[in-house]
Amino acid sequence: MESTTARHLLEPDDGLAAWLAAHGQAAWRAKAIRRWLFAGRVMAFADMTDLPAAVRAELETDFTIWTTSIATHHRADDGTEKLLLELADGHRIECVLLRDGDRRTVCISSQVGCAMGCVFCASGIDGVVRNLTTGEIVEQLLRLARLLPPHERLSHIVVMGMGEPLANLDRLLPALALAQHPEGLGISQRRITISTVGLPPAMDRLTAENPGYHLAVSLHAADDELRTRLVPVNKAIGVEAVMAAADRYWEASGRRLTFEYVLLGEVNDSPEHARRLARLIGGRAALLNVIPYNPVAGMPWKEPTNDARERFIGVLESAGINVQIRRRKGARINAACGQLRRLAARATSDRPPAGHSPVTQAKQPKSSTAASTTPRMPPSHTAQ
Ligand code: SF4
Numbered sequence: 001m002e003s004t005t006a007r008h009l010l011e012p013d014d015g016l017a018a019w020l021a022a023h024g025q026a027a028w029r030a031k032a033i034r035r036w037l038f039a040g041r042v043m044a045f046a047d048m049t050d051l052p053a054a055v056r057a058e059l060e061t062d063f064t065i066w067t068t069s070i071a072t073h074h075r076a077d078d079g080t081e082k083l084l085l086e087l088a089d090g091h092r093i094e095c096v097l098l099r100d101g102d103r104r105t106v107c108i109s110s111q112v113g114c115a116m117g118c119v120f121c122a123s124g125i126d127g128v129v130r131n132l133t134t135g136e137i138v139e140q141l142l143r144l145a146r147l148l149p150p151h152e153r154l155s156h157i158v159v160m161g162m163g164e165p166l167a168n169l170d171r172l173l174p175a176l177a178l179a180q181h182p183e184g185l186g187i188s189q190r191r192i193t194i195s196t197v198g199l200p201p202a203m204d205r206l207t208a209e210n211p212g213y214h215l216a217v218s219l220h221a222a223d224d225e226l227r228t229r230l231v232p233v234n235k236a237i238g239v240e241a242v243m244a245a246a247d248r249y250w251e252a253s254g255r256r257l258t259f260e261y262v263l264l265g266e267v268n269d270s271p272e273h274a275r276r277l278a279r280l281i282g283g284r285a286a287l288l289n290v291i292p293y294n295p296v297a298g299m300p301w302k303e304p305t306n307d308a309r310e311r312f313i314g315v316l317e318s319a320g321i322n323v324q325i326r327r328r329k330g331a332r333i334n335a336a337c338g339q340l341r342r343l344a345a346r347a348t349s350d351r352p353p354a355g356h357s358p359v360t361q362a363k364q365p366k367s368s369t370a371a372s373t374t375p376r377m378p379p380s381h382t383a384q
Contacts, residue, residue: 009135031183041150095108116233118232195217220261230264270312278315278321288321290316292325
């Protein structure tokens, strides 16, 4: 890890333009530096070979590119790769690269830990520690992009790792803007999904400011009693308010909504639960992602049986709901929410386990049991 006292080059207020002017360098050099970072995927100023050597040396002194270091790097047989990143303050976050056909999807974290407290999520167990900075969010993208061979590039982003993205919009939105920028990663906004447990004021802010993202709302239950048990933050919000905010987003964006539903064995997987869910989301241009729970060591929740899952899906499809079931990807690298981080914390025991993150699952065709090769992301919100 490099110095943390220098300015972070991946922060929006890095001061690079002013620094270049003060050092008698042309303004276009800022663009060139970003091109080296985002398209060239270089690690250090020393590798930016079209900059004068003296300038490179001075940049090295005054700026830092990387504030994170890779604590662990896991690869699964299905091509999924997961990084546990250590931040400058010692906290750790997870991010994941998913490969599926031509798609190269990354799942990134937005906070250290999470305050939402979803009972089935390893990331929320210890609450939220802090928001990630814009630079820390961008670093996840760059570190994952560097896992690809030079001829491949990231195609999709899902913000479903550790943390509630809408609780950190001030830092997330500039990071996603950079991801979209032609001089950044050039990823279309339509290929960026923000997942939320459903925070109406923040959803309304996104509706007003920038409704071009794909929004995925994690429900996990269709009634307040059960949802508050599973997603405690629901107590102060209520399903009705979440759905109303989702509808306002849809009206502004015109983009199909996605709802996420983690299927927990013998908790929310009965035909009656499916009927309630169909009544709740029916009539909308929406997709329902059903995610069979991925068991986490030390947590009491069970994976639903195949029969229960099929019955659940059957009820929804009969009601005309567009359903997808996600299969798990990267299971052997602990790609479920917060698992890797917690395991690492246990192993070192000197750092508190915090939030959660990616789960790594893939879309399946509508009919539920057939495995798809289309990855869909991982993590967090959706649980596990
Ligand atoms: S599932 Fe998402 S919103 Fe819920 S505790 Fe985990 S990270 Fe937070």
